């Protein structure tokens with residue numbers, strides 16, 4: 001065992017049940033092995049909200065840690081080993097643009113428009129949604145959440161990920177004439193009268209998932225007859241259509257876990273996750289569609305995890321002030337929390 005792993009274990013021991021370490025599936029293997037639980041964005045949000053520990057040391061990216069903060073109890077503190085672990089997709093929209101667009105769309109659309117924001121967004125967007133009686137969603141429940149509002153004859157403004165929006169729309173069999181893409185200059189594609197549009201999708205994307213192609217899938221199918229392809233819904237529509245299964249990181253993990261010994265899987269998602277699945281299930285052959293790591297997820301490492309645990313210890317023993325703390329501005333907190341709680345209510349309903 002390396003010295004730093006020993007140090008982290010010792011710090012965890014000293015802090016006891018005052019600290020809990022959740023990790024997203026995309027965290028590096030050595031971080032996942034030291035964590036208390038692992039999951040996709042939805043599972044982590046729910047599991048964190050059920051913990052009692054004073055300190056939640058969140059190993060993931062900033063929007064996930066903000067989600068944990070929004071659902072945490074008043075006395076809990078959220079710590080993130082690297083506060084600069086962001087998400088370029090979450091940066092692709094903010095509440096100022098969303099507000100402007102929402103007003104513009106509302107003038108021409110005959111239905112009431114409900115904003116739904118992917119978890120991969122910052123607290124201002126979640127607050128914007130909560131204020132407009134909208135909701136958050138994740139890749140594991142986007143279908144259920146969109147359907148919930150469409151069945152009430154409302155229209156939906158979905159952001160920021162175009163691929164999750166369109167892949168979910170296809171699953172729900174929403175006719176193409178009722179869907180438009182909103183470009184980042186606020187133009188609409190295809191240009192048309194939006195009176196009857198039911199789904200407006202923002203043109204955001206994840207560069208980690210954009211790289212996968214149908215050609216990657218074709219090559220693997222040629223090389224490994226009988227291979228199954230599983231991808232994340234942040235992949236392009238044609239990639240999802242050429243795969244056998246698509247779903248959240250938790251669904252990917254569980255599906256491979258439940259598959260028979262000797263199965264061969266081509267996996268279209270973040271590289272460190274695919275490598276860990278291969279390590280966890282050595283009786284199966286797991287191949288990444290292409291090597292595509294998420295640099296932001298990779299910012300959490302053993303060194304900054306050790307530093308954040310040390311900082312908690314120093315704070316508890318009165319030696320220093322607390323570092324690496326995540327907060328959401330009080331002005332945003334209540335509405336953002338409302339949008340997150342709505343997601344849990346619909347998902348569990």
Ligand code: 13P
Pocket residue numbers: 025039040041042120138139140206232234247248249250
């Ligand atoms: P999951 O909710 O499926 O874990 O996805 C999170 C994410 O960031 C995918 O890029």
Ligand code: SF4
Pocket residue numbers: 061086087088089090120206207208209270294295296297
């Ligand atoms: Fe963001 Fe993509 Fe990384 Fe997920 S994989 S955190 S969407 S950059």
